[in-house]
Amino acid sequence: MKVREFNIGMMRIYKIASKEIISVYRDKLSFSILLVLPIVIVGILGNVLRFELLDLDFAVLDRSNSVYSRSLIDELDKSKQFSFAGELVSENEILPAFVKGNMKFVIVVPDNLHRGGEIVVFLDGSDLVLSEAVSQTLFAIIGGGYNVGVRFKYNPELKSEWVPLPGLIMIALIIVSSIMLAMSVNRERERGTARMLLLTPASMGEILVGKALPYLLVSLLHGLTVFGVSLFMFGIGMNFGPAIGFFLLTFLFSLNSMVLGLFIASVVKSELELLIGCWLFVFIPNVFFSGFIYPLQSMSSFIIPVARYMPGTLFIEAYKGLMFRETSVGDSSFYLVVLLLQALVLFLVTIYLFKRNFFRK
Amino acid sequence: MKLLIATIFKEFLQLVRNRVLLFLVSACPIILLGVIPLSFDGSTRFRAGVCDMDGSYESQKMLGELSNSRLFESVFYFGSMWEAEREMDRGSLDLIVCFAPGGVQIVLDGTFPRRALSSLYSTEKILFLSDDVPVVFQTLFNAGRRYNHFSLISLIVLVITLIGTALVTLNLVKERESGLEEQLRATTINRFVYFSGKFIFFVLLCLFEIILCLLFCKLVYGLENQGSFAGYLIVNMVFLFPLLGIGFVIASYSNTQLRAVYILTIVLILLIMLSSMFTHLSSMPQWAAATRFVNPVYYGIESSRMVIFKGASALDIAPLLGWMLLLGLFLNSLAFFRFRKA
Numbered sequence: 001m002k003v004r005e006f007n008i009g010m011m012r013i014y015k016i017a018s019k020e021i022i023s024v025y026r027d028k029l030s031f032s033i034l035l036v037l038p039i040v041i042v043g044i045l046g047n048v049l050r051f052e053l054l055d056l057d058f059a060v061l062d063r064s065n066s067v068y069s070r071s072l073i074d075e076l077d078k079s080k081q082f083s084f085a086g087e088l089v090s091e092n093e094i095l096p097a098f099v100k101g102n103m104k105f106v107i108v109v110p111d112n113l114h115r116g117g118e119i120v121v122f123l124d125g126s127d128l129v130l131s132e133a134v135s136q137t138l139f140a141i142i143g144g145g146y147n148v149g150v151r152f153k154y155n156p157e158l159k160s161e162w163v164p165l166p167g168l169i170m171i172a173l174i175i176v177s178s179i180m181l182a183m184s185v186n187r188e189r190e191r192g193t194a195r196m197l198l199l200t201p202a203s204m205g206e207i208l209v210g211k212a213l214p215y216l217l218v219s220l221l222h223g224l225t226v227f228g229v230s231l232f233m234f235g236i237g238m239n240f241g242p243a244i245g246f247f248l249l250t251f252l253f254s255l256n257s258m259v260l261g262l263f264i265a266s267v268v269k270s271e272l273e274l275l276i277g278c279w280l281f282v283f284i285p286n287v288f289f290s291g292f293i294y295p296l297q298s299m300s301s302f303i304i305p306v307a308r309y310m311p312g313t314l315f316i317e318a319y320k321g322l323m324f325r326e327t328s329v330g331d332s333s334f335y336l337v338v339l340l341l342q343a344l345v346l347f348l349v350t351i352y353l354f355k356r357n358f359f360r361k
Numbered sequence: 362m363k364l365l366i367a368t369i370f371k372e373f374l375q376l377v378r379n380r381v382l383l384f385l386v387s388a389c390p391i392i393l394l395g396v397i398p399l400s401f402d403g404s405t406r407f408r409a410g411v412c413d414m415d416g417s418y419e420s421q422k423m424l425g426e427l428s429n430s431r432l433f434e435s436v437f438y439f440g441s442m443w444e445a446e447r448e449m450d451r452g453s454l455d456l457i458v459c460f461a462p463g464g465v466q467i468v469l470d471g472t473f474p475r476r477a478l479s480s481l482y483s484t485e486k487i488l489f490l491s492d493d494v495p496v497v498f499q500t501l502f503n504a505g506r507r508y509n510h511f512s513l514i515s516l517i518v519l520v521i522t523l524i525g526t527a528l529v530t531l532n533l534v535k536e537r538e539s540g541l542e543e544q545l546r547a548t549t550i551n552r553f554v555y556f557s558g559k560f561i562f563f564v565l566l567c568l569f570e571i572i573l574c575l576l577f578c579k580l581v582y583g584l585e586n587q588g589s590f591a592g593y594l595i596v597n598m599v600f601l602f603p604l605l606g607i608g609f610v611i612a613s614y615s616n617t618q619l620r621a622v623y624i625l626t627i628v629l630i631l632l633i634m635l636s637s638m639f640t641h642l643s644s645m646p647q648w649a650a651a652t653r654f655v656n657p658v659y660y661g662i663e664s665s666r667m668v669i670f671k672g673a674s675a676l677d678i679a680p681l682l683g684w685m686l687l688l689g690l691f692l693n694s695l696a697f698f699r700f701r702k703a
Contacts, residue, residue, distance in 0.1 A: 033623045040627065045634050048649040052475060056643050099671050104643075121498050125511070125670065130641050132405075135498050136479045150481060153449065155471030163473050175626055183622050268381055271618045272531040275625075276385045279523050280392060288400040293639055295476060297406040297434050297455075300399040307400075317452055324472045327450050 016210025368558030606692025
């Protein structure tokens with residue numbers, strides 16, 4: 001008896017899933033966007049968001065006109081990060097150089113350099129991330145040269161292609177699995193077709209699982225395409241071992257953000273509210289607090305405990321472990337388990353909420 | 362004129378009577394501006410592992426310097442290099458400093474190159490206590506180097522971008538989907554009034570959001586506007602022109618809300634990520650930097666930063682404003698003529 005009931009339940013889920021597939025597939029434009037979205041995000045933005053410095057313009061106000069200052073400027077100009085863009089004559093020109101001349105920093109060399117004068121570097125505080133990077137790089141070029149053995153693990157050539165990848169894959173997966181699934185659920189509720197689902201013998205859990213199944217398949221497919229893009233474009237994931245871990249991670253993370261999307265869908269009603277809600281409570285926090293833009297260690301101390309358990313953070317940490325450091329799945333098991341637990345708990349809450357208000361308009 | 366006011370008033374009522382939406386629209390700026398600045402407090406901290414195999418006086422001294430430094434969130438001690446590298450494999454260390462009898466060796470996690478390099482320089486600076494390079498750094502504009510001030514400006518643009526385009530697009534498509542547009546066609550409201558009524562309403566709504574954001578920044582973070590307030594509003598009004606244009610164009614190309622959301626999501630992500638919000642133009646490849654000419658979000662961020670931090674006047678940013686106007690004109694007329702056909 002139990003087996004038969006289970007089979008019937010499976011059948012219902014299958015029917016709802018196939019209905020969902022048809023309704024997505026028939027809108028050709030949406031369907032193609034759904035398919036190419038991760039390739040576009042990872043392929044295009046992976047080449048853009050490198051967070052490195054290239055050919056920044058700087059100006060010099062050289063009072064000393066000494067050999068040292070000229071060689072310093074030459075050295076900076078030759079480096080690939082900076083390019084010399086103009087000489088200033090007086091101090092009054094420093095401010096306009098930033099506002100009108102689009103300089104990123106200005107170096108002032110005093111005339112008493114050899115008698116204890118100091119080189120002053122003016123940075124642009126309206127772009128602090130940039131100016132921080134400038135001061136660090138400048139320090140490295142002007143100073144540096146210590147007798148230290150340095151070794152970079154995992155990425156010995158310091159390829160900047162690596163930097164944006166985990167975050168971008170996370171973004172692509174979040175969009176497909178949370179926003180798109182939640183949209184399709186709330187669309188039924190807003191248009192009233194959810195009332196027709198009421199007439200079917202399927203239970204709430206079966207309806208939700210059935211609707212989620214196609215999107216889970218799409219997410220897994222995206223795992224495959226994203227893996228291919230990062231392999232052929234950026235040369236990551238050559239070995240077979242990490243690939244299995246990566247797909248496990250993709251599966252769990254998609255599951256997690258699907259449930260998160262459903263949860264938001266259960267709280268709001270219309271599609272517009274859902275879109276803003278998803279952006280506001282799923283997408284943006286995961287972009288800012290996951291270590292994608294700023295590392296976890298640079299956050300305010302009281303937000304770090306929250307940020308550590310954000311799904312995005314868990315994904316990025318696990319991805320770095322699996323694909324960059326190429327450690328075993330066991331080392332990342334903590335992140336995977338937390339992702340799964342979050343999904344389970346939230347799923348129960350969502351079912352409870354939906355049971356109360358799914359058919360209410 | 363009466364008709365125009367009536368259409369604006371209709372939009373207003375529709376928004377006010379939807380409690381959840383009203384909450385989202387007014388809470389969105391507060392939540393974003395209140396929470397997101399916490400994601401970066403300006404100081405970079407690293408997690409260091411130390412492995413002292415030398416045990417000499419020098420190494421002890423350097424070790425003391427390391428653990429006293431505020432640069433490190435935590436300093437862990439390991440007995441052997443193998444143990445330390447194993448810990449790094451788990452992802453809990455950014456760098457390992459090893460004092461071997463031959464000299465100091467530093468092993469870094471290279472997955473994020475710039476972070477690795479900056480941690481290397483900072484560590485070297487601490488280890489060797491070098492101040493022999495006579496360089497002083499000074500920051501102009503935003504002289505206190507208040508990090509949250511810096512991110513606030515781009516966050517305001519982010520809020521406006523999200524709310525503005527999402528509201529415009531879904532509002533239009535929803536009316537079409539539910540048949541309301543069909544009914545409006547039977548009234549005396551013509552295309553132009555319908556279109557401009559919506560446009561004016563959303564410009565007003567976004568300006569309200571901007572003022573709310575700026576007020577919030579002023580009260581909570583003490584953000585000071587170097588330029589004039591009116592100038593900032595004018596810049597944002599010009600910015601809204603192409604931004605809402607994008608929303609209108611997407612709406613004119615989509616018949617259902619589902620499709621609108623798909624297009625909107627992919628367009629917005631590309632626009633936001635390609636703008637200078639998270640990265641800067643000089644670090645992008647040429648072709649990506651060239652997209653800024655058609656990216657209103659880029660113009661919005663650049664002109665806001667110019668006004669707020671550098672106190673630029675309208676003349677200084679005239680090229681930016683001109684581009685925004687051109688772009689807006691193109692997008693809006695495209696949407697308008699497509700609407701006529703529909």
